[in-house]
Amino acid sequence: MTAIPSPTIQLNSGHEIPQLGFGVFQVDPVETQRIVADALEVGYRHLDTAKIYGNEAGVGRAIAESGIARDELFVTTKLWNDDQGDPEGAFQRSLDELGLEHVDLYLIHWPVAERGTYVDAWKGLQAIAESGRARSVGVSNFQTKHLDAILAEGGIAPAVNQIELHPAFQQRELRGYLAPKGIHVESWGPLGQGKYDLGELTGFQAIADAHGKSVQQIAIRWHLQEGLIVFPKSNSKERMAQNADVFDFELSAEEMDAIRSADQNRRVGGHPDEIN
Numbered sequence: 001m002t003a004i005p006s007p008t009i010q011l012n013s014g015h016e017i018p019q020l021g022f023g024v025f026q027v028d029p030v031e032t033q034r035i036v037a038d039a040l041e042v043g044y045r046h047l048d049t050a051k052i053y054g055n056e057a058g059v060g061r062a063i064a065e066s067g068i069a070r071d072e073l074f075v076t077t078k079l080w081n082d083d084q085g086d087p088e089g090a091f092q093r094s095l096d097e098l099g100l101e102h103v104d105l106y107l108i109h110w111p112v113a114e115r116g117t118y119v120d121a122w123k124g125l126q127a128i129a130e131s132g133r134a135r136s137v138g139v140s141n142f143q144t145k146h147l148d149a150i151l152a153e154g155g156i157a158p159a160v161n162q163i164e165l166h167p168a169f170q171q172r173e174l175r176g177y178l179a180p181k182g183i184h185v186e187s188w189g190p191l192g193q194g195k196y197d198l199g200e201l202t203g204f205q206a207i208a209d210a211h212g213k214s215v216q217q218i219a220i221r222w223h224l225q226e227g228l229i230v231f232p233k234s235n236s237k238e239r240m241a242q243n244a245d246v247f248d249f250e251l252s253a254e255e256m257d258a259i260r261s262a263d264q265n266r267r268v269g270g271h272p273d274e275i276n
């Protein structure tokens with residue numbers, strides 16, 4: 001099984017993350033082992049799951065059956081909101097479900113602002129990182145106010161902030177805050193979760209036609225050239241392969257500018273202030 005030729009990005013822990021991976025949000029737990037086995041077969045080596053997806057066990061079984069060396073894989077999972085009072089216990093349960101001794105990246109899934117427990121949860125994640133059982137730790141769906149709150153406590157900065165980001169929702173302001181702090185951005189919903197037609201964004205279809213690629217491939221290539229970490233989800237092995245077939249062309253500076261101007265500040269998922 002040959003790995004896709006994804007570049008890697010070095011995180012603040014010193015560890016490298018493959019820039020292109022595979023996400024398993026809304027992948028049925030019953031189907032997960034087969035679908036992740038397909039993704040590994042296609043060549044993905046970076047898998048993004050979460051406790052709340054209910055499919056960590058299937059991800060773990062696919063990894064175990066694949067025969068791929070553990071150090072060739074990058075596995076992310078996430079601390080669910082209800083578990084923010086006990087990150088250590090929740091982390092161990094995730095490891096048990098995955099059947100792994102360590103994960104590569106462990107994230108606080110949402111800031112759960114009303115309860116404010118994310119600040120203490122972040123201390124718990126740093127302790128987990130110090131134990132070596134999560135090679136890197138980070139956050140997800142954090143806005144600047146949440147990041148300010150955890151950074152004010154001292155300690156290490158999150159390796160990443162995993163946020164909703166796609167061509168119609170480019171998050172320029174938050175990215176401008178994160179970049180100088182060395183916090184890398186992971187794009188969730190990189191294809192807009194299929195909730196709008198990428199081809200309807202100004203200029204998008206023409207760029208796809210010019211390269212003989214699908215609008216989804218153009219979007220993924222755009223994330224990569226923006227320096228974002230990205231892990232599109234697909235249940236279909238054919239679309240998995242299509243989404244990884246993005247290393248034989250390059251978007252020009254003009255095309256990158258055209259996609260930049262397609263931003264509509266259009267969120268397709270939940271707002272961090274509304275999730276509890």
Ligand SMILES: NC(=O)c1ccc[n+]([C@@H]2O[C@H](COP(=O)([O-])OP(=O)(O)OC[C@H]3O[C@@H](n4cnc5c(N)ncnc54)[C@H](OP(=O)(O)O)[C@@H]3O)[C@@H](O)[C@H]2O)c1
Pocket residue numbers: 022023024025026048049109140141162163187188189190191192193194214216217231232233234235236239240242243269
């Ligand atoms: N931290 C968070 O709060 C958070 C939230 C959401 C997601 N995530 C992570 O981000 C990952 C990616 O986001 P996402 O799964 O929400 O959305 P996404 O990757 O933007 O979109 C997935 C949708 O696009 C379709 N699709 C995939 N490739 C396609 C292609 N080449 N052509 C046409 N349609 C295609 C899929 O359908 P098929 O399956 O039928 O191909 C699915 O309906 C998740 O799996 C998860 O790991 C994190």
